[in-house]
Amino acid sequence: DSGVTQTPKHLITATGQRVTLRCSPRSGDLSVYWYQQSLDQGLQFLIQYYNGEERAKGNILERFSAQQFPDLHSELNLSSLELGDSALYFCASSRGADYNEQFFGPGTRLTVL
């Protein structure tokens, strides 16, 4: 158990819908990262937040957005969902903004029908 929690574990929804994925980092970690794992794209970095502020951005679509709240949990919002958004979404956390070790949560499996 990494100490990173993600909810829900599974999510099934329809095209065009909007969903919110939630992540709670390890106690004491200030950075949260979101990654997407899909069969065709592999594991891709989406976005990083550090202490409430966006720190780095990767291959995140405009339809996707994220935020980190004062209690340091983070939410990833996915809107206008398409079939191709079906994937495993991982959250990871680390102590600082540039701290090397990231601890991964169990993931949320999103299925878009």
Place this chain on the structure above:
Amino acid sequence: AQSVTQLDSQVPVFEEAPVELRCNYSSSVSVYLFWYVQYPNQGLQLLLKYLSGSTLVKGINGFEAEFNKSQTSFHLRKPSVHISDTAEYFCAVRSNNAGNMLTFGGGTRLMVKP
């Protein structure tokens, strides 16, 4: 830009045999290198990391990896595998100039047979 190539998508091996999972990276600056393991229906767990110093890095579960700067490689090895090592293994790189984001390879599925 940085990239990671894992040369084998699947590696079948018999129990108690040695195994090497290959990883090559490209980056124009200094890098930090990682190997993660993903067991079925689970998240990623850090196996080992190279930040600096000795090029031979030892990790958990008897795994080790060697950083070779001239060949831009970071191959993962284990002298004797167990059935429980069956999993997906990911090599990842973080460059000095890329924040703390990790760039992952495509993964190698290690299949240990009895």
